[in-house]
Amino acid sequence: MANTATVDELGHSPEVRGKNYLNQTAGVWSWLTTVDHKRIGIMYLVSVLVGFGLGGIFALLVRLELLTAKKTIMDASQYNQAFTLHGAAMVFLFIIPSIPASLGNFFLPLMIGAKDVAFPRLNLLSLYLYWIGAIFMLAAIVTGGVDTGWTFYVPYASGVSTTSVISATFGVFVMGFSSILTGLNFIVTLHKLRAPGMSWYRMPLFLWSLYATSIIQVLATPVLGITLLLLIFERAFHIGIFDPTLGGDPVLFQHFFWFYSHPAVYIMILPGMGVATEILATNSQRRVFGYKAIAFSSVAIALVSFLVWGHHMFVSGQSELSSAIFSFLTFFVAIPSGVKMFNWLGTLWGGSIRFTVPMLYGIAFLFLFGIGGLTGLFLGMLSVDLHLHDTYFVVAHFHYVMMGSTAIAFFGGLHHWWPKMTGKMYDEKLARVGFALTFIGFNWTFFTQFILGTRGMPRRYYNYLDQYQPLHAFSTYGSWVLGLGFLITFICLARSLKTGAPAPANPWDSATLEWQTQSPPITENFEKAPIVTLDAYERPAEETA
Amino acid sequence: MSAKAEALGGAEETKLSPQFHVAHHFDKADTQFDAGRMGVWLFLVTEILLFGGLFCAFAIFRSKYFPSFVEAHHHLDRVMGGINTIVLISSSFTMALAVRSAQKNEKKKTTLLLAITLACAAMFLVVKYFEYSHKIHDGLLPGGNFTAADFASGHPGIFFAIYFMMTGIHGVHVVIGMGLILWILLRNQKNEFSSRYYAPVENVGLYWHLVDLVWIYLFPLLYLVG
Amino acid sequence: MSTSHAEHDHGHGSGNGDHVPHVLPFKVYIGTFSTLLFLTVVTVGASYVDLGHMGNLIVALLIATIKASVVALIFMHLKWDHKFHAIIFVSALLFLAVFIGITMSDTQFRGEAEAIEAKNPVDLKDPFKAERAGDVAVPKAAAAPAAAGSAAPAAGSAAPAATPAKH
Numbered sequence: 001m002a003n004t005a006t007v008d009e010l011g012h013s014p015e016v017r018g019k020n021y022l023n024q025t026a027g028v029w030s031w032l033t034t035v036d037h038k039r040i041g042i043m044y045l046v047s048v049l050v051g052f053g054l055g056g057i058f059a060l061l062v063r064l065e066l067l068t069a070k071k072t073i074m075d076a077s078q079y080n081q082a083f084t085l086h087g088a089a090m091v092f093l094f095i096i097p098s099i100p101a102s103l104g105n106f107f108l109p110l111m112i113g114a115k116d117v118a119f120p121r122l123n124l125l126s127l128y129l130y131w132i133g134a135i136f137m138l139a140a141i142v143t144g145g146v147d148t149g150w151t152f153y154v155p156y157a158s159g160v161s162t163t164s165v166i167s168a169t170f171g172v173f174v175m176g177f178s179s180i181l182t183g184l185n186f187i188v189t190l191h192k193l194r195a196p197g198m199s200w201y202r203m204p205l206f207l208w209s210l211y212a213t214s215i216i217q218v219l220a221t222p223v224l225g226i227t228l229l230l231l232i233f234e235r236a237f238h239i240g241i242f243d244p245t246l247g248g249d250p251v252l253f254q255h256f257f258w259f260y261s262h263p264a265v266y267i268m269i270l271p272g273m274g275v276a277t278e279i280l281a282t283n284s285q286r287r288v289f290g291y292k293a294i295a296f297s298s299v300a301i302a303l304v305s306f307l308v309w310g311h312h313m314f315v316s317g318q319s320e321l322s323s324a325i326f327s328f329l330t331f332f333v334a335i336p337s338g339v340k341m342f343n344w345l346g347t348l349w350g351g352s353i354r355f356t357v358p359m360l361y362g363i364a365f366l367f368l369f370g371i372g373g374l375t376g377l378f379l380g381m382l383s384v385d386l387h388l389h390d391t392y393f394v395v396a397h398f399h400y401v402m403m404g405s406t407a408i409a410f411f412g413g414l415h416h417w418w419p420k421m422t423g424k425m426y427d428e429k430l431a432r433v434g435f436a437l438t439f440i441g442f443n444w445t446f447f448t449q450f451i452l453g454t455r456g457m458p459r460r461y462y463n464y465l466d467q468y469q470p471l472h473a474f475s476t477y478g479s480w481v482l483g484l485g486f487l488i489t490f491i492c493l494a495r496s497l498k499t500g501a502p503a504p505a506n507p508w509d510s511a512t513l514e515w516q517t518q519s520p521p522i523t524e525n526f527e528k529a530p531i532v533t534l535d536a537y538e539r540p541a542e543e544t545a
Numbered sequence: 546m547s548a549k550a551e552a553l554g555g556a557e558e559t560k561l562s563p564q565f566h567v568a569h570h571f572d573k574a575d576t577q578f579d580a581g582r583m584g585v586w587l588f589l590v591t592e593i594l595l596f597g598g599l600f601c602a603f604a605i606f607r608s609k610y611f612p613s614f615v616e617a618h619h620h621l622d623r624v625m626g627g628i629n630t631i632v633l634i635s636s637s638f639t640m641a642l643a644v645r646s647a648q649k650n651e652k653k654k655t656t657l658l659l660a661i662t663l664a665c666a667a668m669f670l671v672v673k674y675f676e677y678s679h680k681i682h683d684g685l686l687p688g689g690n691f692t693a694a695d696f697a698s699g700h701p702g703i704f705f706a707i708y709f710m711m712t713g714i715h716g717v718h719v720v721i722g723m724g725l726i727l728w729i730l731l732r733n734q735k736n737e738f739s740s741r742y743y744a745p746v747e748n749v750g751l752y753w754h755l756v757d758l759v760w761i762y763l764f765p766l767l768y769l770v771g
Numbered sequence: 772m773s774t775s776h777a778e779h780d781h782g783h784g785s786g787n788g789d790h791v792p793h794v795l796p797f798k799v800y801i802g803t804f805s806t807l808l809f810l811t812v813v814t815v816g817a818s819y820v821d822l823g824h825m826g827n828l829i830v831a832l833l834i835a836t837i838k839a840s841v842v843a844l845i846f847m848h849l850k851w852d853h854k855f856h857a858i859i860f861v862s863a864l865l866f867l868a869v870f871i872g873i874t875m876s877d878t879q880f881r882g883e884a885e886a887i888e889a890k891n892p893v894d895l896k897d898p899f900k901a902e903r904a905g906d907v908a909v910p911k912a913a914a915a916p917a918a919a920g921s922a923a924p925a926a927g928s929a930a931p932a933a934t935p936a937k938h
């Protein structure tokens with residue numbers, strides 16, 4: 001601790017050259033019992049990508065069915081299962097753990113100059129809980145499927161559906177604990193393990209967004225836990241709390257569910273915003289504009305997100321008073337989101353922008369989140385939502401924010417940090433092709449759905465009126481382009497593992513701490529414990545120049 | 546530190562809690578302790594919100610079906626509930642004292658206090674067992690399983706749904722707590738805890754107090770006011 | 772060891788050395804325990820006094836909250852712990868209050884619009900022509916005779932073509 005190393009010294013000595021966290025120990029067992037946050041992050045990464053692939057296959061099946069107005073490849077009940085499994089896999093297996101548990105786990109300690117997260121074994125436990133939960137969810141697929149939609153609404157899920165609802169919801173219940181423990185671990189890590197000199201305002205903004213995310217994970221996920229527990233008991237023992245024939249209240253389920261799930265959409269987007277900030281800062285080659293505004297808006301979003309859940313329930317039969325309150329409060333979420341948007345643009349303004357592959361994703365994020373966020377405001381408007389609720393407009397909205405923003409940010413972050421994680425550079429040309437097809441395919445698929453929605457196409461139907469057929473077919477063609485884009489991206493990244501050139505410590509000339517150690521890092525992260533003397537995104541060169 | 550050594554009663558222990566060392570990613574013992582405690586407090590937050598859902602259901606259905614709640618709650622046994630309240634408060638008391646004696650290097654006393662806490666927890670569960678079997682026998686069960694006759698009000702099943710969910714989940718917490726207390730009791734026997742290192746005792750204590758806290762609300766809400 | 776020792780962030784003074792525990796005197800624990808027992812008796816006693824629908828509930832919750840605070844502050848050492856831990860704990864209660872409070876803004880007020888709509892039905896075929904009482908700003912010309920201030924008759928006269936309202 002007493003050494004005088006500063007962040008700008010790489011500090012590579014012959015002793016660590018060639019050594020890294022990947023080759024420190026070998027064998028499957030050494031991975032399954034590791035407490036190294038980097039290896040846990042990598043295992044999460046592989047797992048969420050498998051979840052993404054699974055969800056993606058169901059997505060392509062859903063789109064294929066919708067190619068024609070009548071039955072194409074599956075019947076109604078198969079279709080219900082396909083969209084449910086698509087949604088559940090994407091939400092619970094992929095997007096919720098995606099950025100925090102994989103990239104966050106890997107980079108949070110590195111970015112604050114720590115050796116690990118505060119509770120390394122708890123970190124491993126949360127990975128195992130995620131796997132156990134996933135197994136229950138996958139077990140549901142082979143033991144009868146699930147057809148309730150990812151929202152598990154009662155009374156259908158508690159009584160009517162004949163599918164494996166209990167297995168699936170129990171899986172989600174277990175994965176909830178995984179999410180809670182990750183959030184808890186991050187909060188304590190950020191409070192207790194920042195390197196000397198790393199004050200709160202020197203942290204990269206990705207960490208502020210992870211901090212805000214963790215707050216939501218800790219405060220909201222337990223309510224999902226009790227919701228699913230009640231649902232399981234309702235289904236197994238008819239306890240009646242959600243059952244109107246026994247005096248219960250099915251709308252209460254929706255309150256419980258959305259008290260978690262609206263904040264949960266910010267569990268999904270906040271880390272994406274954080275990744276985008278890192279990418280924009282690195283590739284504009286200047287310090288982030290409005291650091292504190294971005295930092296505090298993350299926390300503000302986290303807090304306000306707890307006040308608006310009822311905007312998903314405008315047509316549920318909740319009281320008009322509630323609807324009015326929720327509609328009103330929903331607009332407050334837009335303020336911190338807007339603050340971020342302007343500060344990102346301010347960062348680009350006057351920066352010397354490099355269009356690296358991650359930067360393409362970063363700019364796509366701004367564009368797509370703009371559309372996704374603004375359409376959210378349409379839907380938050382009570383009178384407008386009465387018409388648009390449960391139409392493809394909603395489907396398009398949340399795909400713009402979840403896929404267009406979070407998933408795009410996730411893949412941007414993957415390209416940004418890939419050299420650091422794997423020690424390999426990927427083929428930039430191929431990565432650009434992958435990006436371009438993804439971006440075009442995405443808008444092709446989902447912008448079409450805004451139009452379908454405004455024309456009245458309801459969601460969750462496997463056949464529809466002929467008048468919607470051309471647009472549906474168009475959207476389906478787009479999904480193929482989108483799928484191809486992701487396939488190319490995967491091939492590009494996977495190939496780099498074999499044939500990629502070795503990555504330098506700081507290939508993008510980035511200012512944050514994780515680039516100050518070798519690629520890939522050693523198990524202890526830094527050879528000498530860093531002492532931070534620079535502000536966030538400040539470069540040592542700026543001082544001398 | 547000399548005062549501590551005296552508290553040992555002249556034992557020739559060279560080092561307290563010999564197995565303990567500060568984990569490599571913490572700068573000092575205090576940071577590690579504080580981190581652990583902060584983690585536990587955050588965990589307790591999740592517990593509060595988990596139970597919170599049921600408190601929410603209680604508030605809503607009580608105002609909706611007030612007569613049912615009043616009538617149904619007369620079927621709970623206040624005496625047993627009251628005994629359990631005292632048992633749990635006592636266990637909280639002994640748990641708090643166990644932390645204190647661990648801080649003071651009084652190993653035997655710590656073991657004894659933890660054992661008493663464990664006994665209280667077991668007693669709580671025994672009383673709960675009698676209550677439950679009585680309810681089941683009388684058909685005072687949740688929602689669709691409710692079979693008790695001669696109820697004047699419409700929805701006693703909802704009351705018992707909330708009663709069983711709340712006390713059931715609370716009971717599971719008691720069982721988990723017993724496991725944790727047993728675990729630290731055994732570790733205490735291996736001389737792991739001392740003024741130098743007692744974080745696990747303290748953290749299990751925090752959890753146990755929360756179990757008590759929840760019951761402090763459950764008892765009046767379910768047994769007394771209905 | 773005095774109880775005020777931890778007021779200033781206990782432990783931080785001990786530098787790189789071992790953790791130094793903060794031990795409370797035994798009588799604090801006894802006092803807390805007896806307070807809790809006493810309050811348990813009080814809350815049972817209070818439940819025999821009929822204070823009405825909400826009265827008993829409020830009293831019970833009040834006593835429970837005092838008991839809970841005592842446990843949290845003393846048994847759980849919150850009083851001597853880092854402030855931040857208290858903030859964590861209180862924020863849980865705050866968010867729980869938000870959860871319960873806003874949910875009840877639904878469950879306590881359901882179906883209120885139906886009554887209003889029944890009183891002022893709308894012609895579904897032509898919803899905007901049938902202005903309902905209070906819906907629309909009163910046109911100046913029509914408002915003039917109704918200077919007395921009641922808006923309802925003014926609105927009625929402003930929209931003579933409206934579906935006849937009951938009142």
Ligand code: HEM
Nearest residue numbers: 265268269311312373376377379380389390394398401402
């Ligand atoms: C600018 C902020 C946002 C606002 C005002 C907003 C508003 C809304 C509203 C009002 C709905 C309900 C539409 C309906 O069902 O009729 C909705 C649905 C949805 N939103 Fe957003 N949203 C915002 C951002 C986000 C973000 C960032 C995400 C996720 C990353 C997201 C994910 C979703 C999802 C998944 C649904 C549909 C849930 C379902 O019914 O299956 N939203 N949004």
Ligand SMILES: [Cu+2]
Nearest residue numbers: 262309311312
């Ligand atoms: Cu929402």
